[in-house]
Amino acid sequence: MMLDRIARVALATCADFPDLEEPERLVLDPLRDRGIEPVPAVWDDPAVDWSSFDLVVLRGTWDYAERLEEFMAWTRRADAVTTVLNPPDVVSWNTDKRYLAELAEHDVRIVPTTFLAAHDAPMLPTSSEYVVKPTVSAGSRDTARYLAGRDDAVARAHAERLLAAGREVMIQPYVDTVDDHGETALLYLNGRFSHAIRKGPLLESGAAPTTELFAQETIDPRTPSAADRTVADAVTAFLTDRFGTLLYARVDLLEGPDGPMVLEVELTEPSLFIQSDDAAPARLADAISGRLG
Incomplete structure (x- = not known):
């Protein structure tokens, strides 16, 4: 789906991988091809204005486990100004393996x-x-x-x-x-x-x-x-x-x-292994684009 304007999508990551891990970067060009500006953004960086994005997609937030309360509070704050996917209630359920x-x-x-x-x-x-x-x-x-x-x-x-x-x-x-x-x-x-x-x-x-x-x-x-x-x-x-x-x-x-x-x-932040299937980066970009219509 091509959008009528340039939409901005934050790909939330952690400070250890501020530009995303290399396999995750495979979705960047397919998103751009769909008229979307993808922006890797560190979830706990106070300088990031989450309201400037049309969508926040959790991708590389690998350090959440030792800071779960802080991470969950951030997902809810970000979700209050834009849409976080997967949503905070899903993240809350999924981050505890019970x-x-x-x-x-x-x-x-x-x-x-x-x-x-x-x-x-x-x-x-x-x-x-x-x-x-x-x-x-x-x-x-x-x-x-x-x-x-x-x-x-x-x-x-x-x-x-x-x-x-x-x-x-x-x-x-x-x-x-x-x-x-x-x-x-x-x-x-x-x-x-x-x-x-x-x-x-x-x-x-x-x-x-x-x-x-x-x-x-x-x-x-x-x-x-x-x-x-x-x-x-x-x-x-x-x-x-x-x-x-x-x-x-x-x-x-x-x-x-x-x-x-x-x-x-x-x-929550799973590796999607899009490097393992040639068509997977485009499918992921389509899935993200479909949430912006």
Whole structure:
């Protein structure tokens, strides 16, 4: 869609990537081709006038997890003067991974998850490997993989350290199909399937939790299976019923014994991996342009 005037769209990012990560920049020229001025803007930069934009699209705000209250307050302030996508109510729901319990209540198959709050004693699995991570995190920060029996003391200390800092914790089995099959991430733009990728395994058994802004990933294009599409389409339908059509959504799946399971649903600042599909940058630009009509 060509607009009658030059619209300005802020692509909200963080100070570590003020000009966006290189893959995210692939959408800039397609937006310009549609008569839109794209402007990378650091979300916590006090010099940015968010009211000068027709739309704010959350893209690279990777540092929100340790400053969640501040970040949520910013999304609401920005949304008061222009439209933020995905919207603040979606961001609030999605930035705490306890949403997985709600998905499970709606018959979505998720990776089995135990949630721990303050004063809960960490109950660790007694067999196989498992993962400990905070319910609020991005980029696999503060996430680690442990072997039952061998690493329990370290895992318990990890969980207790998070709880003592006021962060809630989740414990999941390590789904070892990821070692060969990897994760499958399905990307949806304006409620429609766009493309999918394979992510290689990230966590080394017994390694210390990562403290980097985000873990480096191995990404390859992937054609999702019919079963992958069934699960991810069901998640997208649930999200649409709950929130309306979202600008973007990413559904991350692992292969379980009974088929695909949801590991995470990314609605806040997900990597959309538009570098993995030649037509994806144009589709993302069309999705953004469609919100400006």
